Amino acid sequence: MKDKKIVVELSEVTKRYQIGTNVVHALSGVSYAFESGCFCSIQGQSGSGKSTMLNLLGCLDSPTSGSYFLNGQDVSKMDDEQLSAVRLSHIGFIFQSFHLIPQLTVSQNIQLPLSYLGWNKDKSEDRARELATLVDLKDRMDHRPVELSGGQQQRVAIARSLANNPKLILADEPTGNLDSATGGQVMEVLLELNRQGKTIIMVTHTSEIAAHATSAIHMLDGKIDRIKS
Ligand SMILES: Nc1ncnc2c1ncn2[C@@H]1O[C@H](COP(=O)(O)OP(=O)(O)OP(=O)(O)O)[C@@H](O)[C@H]1O
Numbered sequence: 589m590k591d592k593k594i595v596v597e598l599s600e601v602t603k604r605y606q607i608g609t610n611v612v613h614a615l616s617g618v619s620y621a622f623e624s625g626c627f628c629s630i631q632g633q634s635g636s637g638k639s640t641m642l643n644l645l646g647c648l649d650s651p652t653s654g655s656y657f658l659n660g661q662d663v664s665k666m667d668d669e670q671l672s673a674v675r676l677s678h679i680g681f682i683f684q685s686f687h688l689i690p691q692l693t694v695s696q697n698i699q700l701p702l703s704y705l706g707w708n709k710d711k712s713e714d715r716a717r718e719l720a721t722l723v724d725l726k727d728r729m730d731h732r733p734v735e736l737s738g739g740q741q742q743r744v745a746i747a748r749s750l751a752n753n754p755k756l757i758l759a760d761e762p763t764g765n766l767d768s769a770t771g772g773q774v775m776e777v778l779l780e781l782n783r784q785g786k787t788i789i790m791v792t793h794t795s796e797i798a799a800h801a802t803s804a805i806h807m808l809d810g811k812i813d814r815i816k817s
């Protein structure tokens with residue numbers, strides 16, 4: 589049988605925070621290879637290092653030691669500018685609290701990554717319309733986030749994460765601020781994206797949400813303590 593391609597590989601990754609004299613070991617030697625096309629859930633108690641790991645995977649932060657390969661490229665030693673370039677071209681990020689810009693419309697929020705990539709106005713607006721249609725918000729293009737429900741706001745955030753057509757989607761508790769029915773709808777969107785070939789790595793507290801994933805990591809005290817695949 590042909591081996592699955594590895595998209596993301598962490599090797600002996602640690603992350604330490606020093607606040608005054610207090611040192612927090614947020615990650616203490618994490619090694620794991622994520623396969624292309626997987627839908628992997630990350631669970632574990634509060635403070636176990638889930639968001640720290642996802643932020644490293646999303647190039648929002650760098651490890652204290654260890655290495656992180658994305659599509660075979662070592663990103664662990666990159667500077668901030670190189671990391672944002674990698675993020676813009678390869679990664680979509682979805683947060684628990686949506687992180688939409690309140691002053692911007694749905695269309696403008698979706699177009700944000702494209703403005704950094706220098707897309708022209710017409711092409712960028714067309715792309716926003718296409719993505720809003722995908723998440724069923726075509727008729728809300730000119731609305732602002734405050735005029736939308738939580739589930740709709742998260743669907744805008746998903747559309748924004750897809751703007752640059754990344755192969756890897758990282759989601760930190762994407763249903764954490766939603767009731768279970770609305771969270772279920774957001775999960776449907778993520779599952780469909782996975783069926784279309786996106787690799788999805790998702791932190792969740794909820795076992796019913798984690799049950800949708802094809803593989804599962806459990807974290808404890810900054811380490812992976814159980815793996816189910
Ligand atoms: N910027 C930071 N500065 C200092 N310590 C931090 C920072 N970010 C995280 N930590 C610490 O690192 C540890 C892991 O935090 P992390 O946010 O990864 O946990 P988590 O598993 O995502 O928890 P939760 O389920 O509550 O979101 C915690 O002890 C936390 O206090």
Ligand SMILES: [Mg+2]
Pocket residue numbers: 638639640
């Ligand atoms: Mg967290």
